Amino acid sequence: MSGQVHEIAPRSGAGFALSEGQTLTVIDPRGVQVADLLAYNAADIREVLSSGRTLDYAETLRLTTGHKLYSNRSNVMLDIVEDTVGRHDFLLTPCSYATFDHFYPDLPRHRGCFGNLADALAPWGVTEDMIPVAFNCFMNVPVDGATGRLEVLPPISKAGDRIVLRAAMDLVVGLTACSAPASNGGSFKPIHYRID
Numbered sequence: 001m002s003g004q005v006h007e008i009a010p011r012s013g014a015g016f017a018l019s020e021g022q023t024l025t026v027i028d029p030r031g032v033q034v035a036d037l038l039a040y041n042a043a044d045i046r047e048v049l050s051s052g053r054t055l056d057y058a059e060t061l062r063l064t065t066g067h068k069l070y071s072n073r074s075n076v077m078l079d080i081v082e083d084t085v086g087r088h089d090f091l092l093t094p095c096s097y098a099t100f101d102h103f104y105p106d107l108p109r110h111r112g113c114f115g116n117l118a119d120a121l122a123p124w125g126v127t128e129d130m131i132p133v134a135f136n137c138f139m140n141v142p143v144d145g146a147t148g149r150l151e152v153l154p155p156i157s158k159a160g161d162r163i164v165l166r167a168a169m170d171l172v173v174g175l176t177a178c179s180a181p182a183s184n185g186g187s188f189k190p191i192h193y194r195i196d
Contacts, residue, residue, distance in 0.1 A: 003196055008035070010188035013116030013176035015123065017042060018167045018195060023081065026137050026175065027192040031159040032185040034178035035193075036094050036113040036134035038121070039069070039077050042170040045125055047071045049078075051090045051133040061143065063088055069135060069165070077171060082164035085157045089139035091150065094131065095180040103182070110179050117174040124172045134174075137163050139183055154185035 005027070008014050018024055018039070026035050041047035053070040055061065063069070064086045069078040095112030118128045138157040141150055177191040178184055 003194060005192050005194050008175060008177045008191040008193065010177050010190055011110065011116070011179040013113065013120040013174060014193075015120035015172065015174050016195070018171040018173050020167050020170050023164055023166045023196045024078075024173065025162050025164045025194040025196070027160065027162045027194070028085075028138050028155070028157040028189075029159060029192045030189045031157055031161065032155050032187075033157070033189040033191060034139040034155060034180075034183045035137040035191040036117065036174075036176040036178055037137055038117055038131065038134050038174040040121070040124065040126060040172045041071065041077070042172050045130065045172065047073050047075070048130065048132055049135060051135075055090060061091070062086070063090060063135075068168075072132075076168040078165040078167060080163065081166050082162070084161045085138055085155075085163065087138070087140050087156050088163070089136040089141040090133065091141060092133065092136060092139070092152075094134050094176070095178065095183070099180060103180075107181070112179045113176040116176045116179070120176075121172065121174045126172070126174075136178070136183075139178070152182045155183075
């Protein structure tokens with residue numbers, strides 16, 4: 001329902017349609033929580049959000065208000081029309097069982113955002129092999145200018161912070177409340193979203 005605030009429970013995900021011209025507001029209701037976002041062309045799910053195309057055309061890692069998110073076919077999928085945080089990641093892939101094996105071997109395994117996105121997007125025919133790098137709303141991944149080393153730090157988002165994206169085509173969207181401890185300051189919180 002348009003305008004209604006939906007909640008994604010901690011460590012879970014949702015899939016939904018977003019029509020051309022509609023806006024998606026992703027809200028961090030408690031602060032310090034990442035949301036992985038994917039978008040597919042509703043008319044052809046082989047066209048998907050592309051980190052490589054987007055970063056190439058934007059010529060920056062700091063995507064924020066005024067930037068566009070492009071598909072693997074170089075078409076604009078989403079426009080960022082408002083952003084109260086200004087720090088997001090489009091480098092790192094959704095966390096998965098393999099992520100937990102690699103970074104968190106002493107913690108219980110979790111299917112992570114990868115598994116949550118695959119489950120949420122399955123009704124539209126999206127399979128695991130069709131899930132690329134997601135646009136990680138609120139994720140804080142600084143890159144050292146001298147060494148190129150990546151670091152995952154807690155998000156700088158505060159309770160109520162948001163990013164608003166306008167659809168440039170009819171889309172199928174997957175959105176999560178991220179499951180990786182380091183990405184979320186060590187705790188897991190919900191994500192809210194609204195379609196207008």
